[in-house]
Amino acid sequence: MSHTIREKQKLINRVRRIRGQMEAVERMLIDEKDCAEVMQVLAGVRGAVNGLMGEVIEDHVLMHVAAEGLSQKERNEGAAELIDVLRAYLK
Amino acid sequence: MSHTIREKQKLINRVRRIRGQMEAVERMLIDEKDCAEVMQVLAGVRGAVNGLMGEVIEDHVLMHVAAEGLSQKERNEGAAELIDVLRAYLK
Amino acid sequence: MSHTIREKQKLINRVRRIRGQMEAVERMLIDEKDCAEVMQVLAGVRGAVNGLMGEVIEDHVLMHVAAEGLSQKERNEGAAELIDVLRAYLK
């Protein structure tokens, strides 16, 4: 992936937030916190993972399937990778 | 969408199966069947809708984003439509 | 499921809306409408199915797992049915 530095930093920040949420879940389990709290944080994690996935897919479509100047071979490969991931994701 | 007649018929058959499942859900509600049965059928419907969506997205990517011979304008439009749908779907 | 008549009618109306959306998808496929339109309607269907599922699960939890006056055997059965469905649904 070749992003501008700014876009790259935004994606990394999203990843770090999810890592922080998962660390919180781990502490909650160790400290035997309420299931209800754990479930709330996990619902947030799911939303954050979906949002991050949306960003990465968007980048992939724009850079590896639709971009001007790609060869037809590159375009076909980018499309195949995208379809593979969506099949796994939409199950 | 321009599919071969065979592909089109397969998509329509998938849609009809989902319609049939929803008719079953309606009858179950009218007949006051168990929640558990209704939930099982609805879990199946969700899977079937995701599978159908996967097929339609695949067709869209191949025909409107990656296909040889599209203009760059058509490709950009196809990509924007795809990204819009995925954003709504990955929430 | 034993709902008040009003709740039951609301659930049935939700089901009919989803059936109507699926009929629209079928017509769009027959008429070879744009993939993009089909995908938009299907994203709506997915949301509507999830919403309906949420309602039915809620009813199930309240009536068959948490309700006052259930025997422990009924409660255990209601919990097992719920867990089965959620496992299929959260995949």
Added chain:
Amino acid sequence: MSHTIREKQKLINRVRRIRGQMEAVERMLIDEKDCAEVMQVLAGVRGAVNGLMGEVIEDHVLMHVAAEGLSQKERNEGAAELIDVLRAYLK
């Protein structure tokens, strides 16, 4: 949450695996790896988060909604917490 030590350790191991996957995603972004690889790992993370959520919900249902010996007040609270989470999750 009061689990046996063995169950608790299994949940914590699941959380650690997800944290490891997110660390891998972070390194991939820093090293500018292919979108396709990042998407594959994220699809795995989504599955793993759903699986963990399923376990926690199951524990919650068994311990805080269906368990013998709960007061009706505790049962109602457990049911309300569950319904809140499922509404957020099934959107």
